[in-house]
Amino acid sequence: MKKVVRGFYSVAYAVKLCRPNVVCAYPITPQTEIVENLAEMYANGELENCRYITAESEFAAASILVGASAAGARTFTATCSQGLILMSEVLFNAAGMRLPIVVANPNRALSAPLSIWNDLQDSMVLRDAGIIQVYVESNQEAHDMIPQAYKIAEDKRVMLPFMVCLDGFKLTHAHEPVDLLEQSLVDEFLPPYRPEVYLTTKKPVAFGCYAPPNIYMEFRVAMQRAMERAQGVIEKVFREWAEFSRRDWGGHLEIVYPESRNFVIAMGSLVGLLRKVVGELRKEGLSIGLVKLRTFRPFPFEDLRRVLGNAEKIIVIDRSVSLGYEGNLSIELKSALYGLSPEIISMILCLGGRDISKENLEKILRNAVLGKEGSGFKGYIEFEEVVP
Amino acid sequence: MRFFGRGHGACPGCGLTIAVRNVLEALEGKCFVANPTGCLEIISSQYGKNAWGVPYIHSLFDNVAAVASGISEALKAMGREDEGKVVVFAGDGATADIGLTLHGMFDRNHDVIYICLDNEAYQNTGHQQSALTPLGEATTTTPVGKIMLGKMGRKKDMIAIALAHGSPYVATSSAVLPADIRRKVKKAAGIVGAKYIQIHCPCVTGWGIDGKEVVKVGNLAIETALYPIVEFENGKLLTVRKLKDRKPVEEYLKLQRRFRHLFTNPEGKKIIAEIQRIADANALKYNIDLKK
Numbered sequence: 013m014k015k016v017v018r019g020f021y022s023v024a025y026a027v028k029l030c031r032p033n034v035v036c037a038y039p040i041t042p043q044t045e046i047v048e049n050l051a052e053m054y055a056n057g058e059l060e061n062c063r064y065i066t067a068e069s070e071f072a073a074a075s076i077l078v079g080a081s082a083a084g085a086r087t088f089t090a091t092c093s094q095g096l097i098l099m100s101e102v103l104f105n106a107a108g109m110r111l112p113i114v115v116a117n118p119n120r121a122l123s124a125p126l127s128i129w130n131d132l133q134d135s136m137v138l139r140d141a142g143i144i145q146v147y148v149e150s151n152q153e154a155h156d157m158i159p160q161a162y163k164i165a166e167d168k169r170v171m172l173p174f175m176v177c178l179d180g181f182k183l184t185h186a187h188e189p190v191d192l193l194e195q196s197l198v199d200e201f202l203p204p205y206r207p208e209v210y211l212t213t214k215k216p217v218a219f220g221c222y223a224p225p226n227i228y229m230e231f232r233v234a235m236q237r238a239m240e241r242a243q244g245v246i247e248k249v250f251r252e253w254a255e256f257s258r259r260d261w262g263g264h265l266e267i268v269y270p271e272s273r274n275f276v277i278a279m280g281s282l283v284g285l286l287r288k289v290v291g292e293l294r295k296e297g298l299s300i301g302l303v304k305l306r307t308f309r310p311f312p313f314e315d316l317r318r319v320l321g322n323a324e325k326i327i328v329i330d331r332s333v334s335l336g337y338e339g340n341l342s343i344e345l346k347s348a349l350y351g352l353s354p355e356i357i358s359m360i361l362c363l364g365g366r367d368i369s370k371e372n373l374e375k376i377l378r379n380a381v382l383g384k385e386g387s388g389f390k391g392y393i394e395f396e397e398v399v400p
Numbered sequence: 401m402r403f404f405g406r407g408h409g410a411c412p413g414c415g416l417t418i419a420v421r422n423v424l425e426a427l428e429g430k431c432f433v434a435n436p437t438g439c440l441e442i443i444s445s446q447y448g449k450n451a452w453g454v455p456y457i458h459s460l461f462d463n464v465a466a467v468a469s470g471i472s473e474a475l476k477a478m479g480r481e482d483e484g485k486v487v488v489f490a491g492d493g494a495t496a497d498i499g500l501t502l503h504g505m506f507d508r509n510h511d512v513i514y515i516c517l518d519n520e521a522y523q524n525t526g527h528q529q530s531a532l533t534p535l536g537e538a539t540t541t542t543p544v545g546k547i548m549l550g551k552m553g554r555k556k557d558m559i560a561i562a563l564a565h566g567s568p569y570v571a572t573s574s575a576v577l578p579a580d581i582r583r584k585v586k587k588a589a590g591i592v593g594a595k596y597i598q599i600h601c602p603c604v605t606g607w608g609i610d611g612k613e614v615v616k617v618g619n620l621a622i623e624t625a626l627y628p629i630v631e632f633e634n635g636k637l638l639t640v641r642k643l644k645d646r647k648p649v650e651e652y653l654k655l656q657r658r659f660r661h662l663f664t665n666p667e668g669k670k671i672i673a674e675i676q677r678i679a680d681a682n683a684l685k686y687n688i689d690l691k692k
């Protein structure tokens with residue numbers, strides 16, 4: 013049923029359709045409305061076999077879900093920014109215990125200075141946690157991603173937490189027509205969560221052992237292998253979803269104009285604007301294509317090598333930065349393309365909600381393709397720094 | 401032991417394991433255990449040497465109350481409450497210092513029996529002070545020096561905190577009182593909500609006592625009124641362990657290396673006097689002394 017809804021509702025409604033057993037979160041802008049909507053559904057008795065818990069912090073929310081997930085429950089939380097990094101100790105732990113908790117993260121900048129606006133710095137902090145990270149472009153894609161997230165995370169070959177990243181405000185608060193899924197379709201697509209091992213008095217097991225040097229490494233190797241297997245499982249589930257819903261969002265990547273000599277690569281809602289910009293530049297006669305990176309962890313390096321290995325220039329759009337080095341996606345891409353020869357231009361834009369106009373984006377991409385624009389921060393106002 | 405013990409690595413005489421065994425026996429093993437990082441976790445949950453005969457989870461040092469709350473809620477959501485009670489075994493550091501999720505558990509009154517195993521310091525990491533370390537104790541972070549004689553603060557009153565939260569059942573006990581532990585745990589198991597039981601657990605290495613002195617030292621903590629054994633239901637004081645001849649605190653202190661400096665340093669007398677005042681205040685507060 014197509015309805016004009018806001019991003020947070022499209023996520024909350026999809027979560028309800030996935031029949032979670034425990035939902036637990038802590039308010040933080042611009043995530044709050046996701047859990048507020050779930051709270052409303054809960055208050056109206058619309059969440060069956062479910063407990064909605066108002067945690068006292070994000071740290072507690074994630075911890076509650078660790079207990080719940082280990083006990084065999086399907087779990088959901090949403091957070092971002094300070095909340096996500098407050099959860100980080102727990103999320104690393106949940107990944108190590110192989111708990112398929114699903115987290116929605118409406119990306120938001122990190123403090124200081126305090127900013128409630130969008131960039132991708134928060135989820136980058138969790139890059140190494142053993143959590144699957146997928147970035148979506150639209151609210152329909154966010155809505156569709158939730159059942160897929162559970163199916164992938166709970167797959168016996170995977171069993172890792174899953175983070176759905178959607179741009180804070182830009183998606184969460186945008187009104188868009190979204191084809192809201194039917195319960196019957198989700199039920200058919202997503203089986204109930206039945207883990208092989210969980211906390212039960214019928215067959216006692218221990219979660220969260222301590223591992224001396226003779227065994228710790230093997231656990232980490234197993235996590236890496238699960239991430240590697242997740243590559244295939246994600247592709248399979250994405251394809252299955254395309255058949256089920258008749259909406260094909262692509263694989264780890266979506267490639268627009270694959271025959272191009274130059275490419276721009278980005279994640280999240282900015283891809284929407286880039287589609288238009290790239291279209292305009294092509295009208296001018298530039299050979300430029302677009303790569304939308306959907307899966308950030310596991311990083312689809314083989315797909316990227318195949319698609320981008322022979323490109324002349326790749327313009328990487330980053331909305332986060334590893335201070336002291338460069339944009340996060342650039343770092344990843346350069347590593348993935350090691351030994352191949354495309355020129356990589358790394359652009360960092362839109363930090364803390366800074367807008368970039370279509371014209372400006374067009375200009376810097378055009379100039380980059382023509383060799384007149386280099387790497388670095390774009391779209392900031394030059395200022396004189398006072399260094400005492 | 402059916403529920404705990406096979407292959408655990410605790411020191412001989414460890415108070416933690418005595419307490420744990422009695423709690424699990426009282427619940428007849430029908431329980432889920434959540435345990436934060438600390439001595440108990442390290443001695444019982446090494447990969448391949450799991451000593452637990454009940455479902456067990458260790459997540460982090462600082463989140464055990466929330467993890468337990470999550471188990472309890474998940475069991476409700478899935479209609480599996482009958483499987484057993486949710487029990488926390490947490491150290492004093494995990495409870496009174498870093499474990500802030502305890503307050504959320506109390507606030508929302510999750511159905512959990514929270515047991516604080518109080519050995520009065522961070523023993524796992526080598527005897528550093530916690531909020532439950534008593535006045536005058538020498539720890540590695542409150543050492544005896546030229547201007548400082550061990551911990552110079554007081555022991556945090558977790559009982560008052562639990563009561564202030566409206567916890568339906570709050571009690572203290574001691575590893576040297578197995579029957580008392582069992583009775584209180586059984587009682588707690590029959591009450592819905594977030595229960596708190598703090599068990600005094602002698603630590604042979606941290607306290608500097610001999611394994612065979614554990615019972616004597618543990619009893620002296622009670623007999624001096626330094627560790628009042630009390631029980632509250634719905635905020636009302638139910639029982640107090642009374643004393644006929646309350647002993648002076650020196651008798652307790654002098655047996656332990658952690659307090660030895662109080663007897664050798666000229667300033668030690670003042671601190672012993674202050675510790676005696678604490679014991680007297682406890683006796684008065686709970687009306688511990690039996691009239692002769």
Ligand SMILES: Cc1ncc(C[n+]2csc(CCOP(=O)(O)OP(=O)(O)O)c2C)c(N)n1
Nearest residue numbers: 437438439461491492493494521522523524
């Ligand atoms: C966030 C964090 N900080 C510090 C530690 C190190 N640490 C592990 S156990 C522990 C002390 C445990 O003390 P307590 O809770 O009293 O338990 P005990 O070992 O005394 O039984 C500390 C400081 C940790 N694991 N995690």
Ligand SMILES: [Mg+2]
Nearest residue numbers: 491492521523
């Ligand atoms: Mg301790």
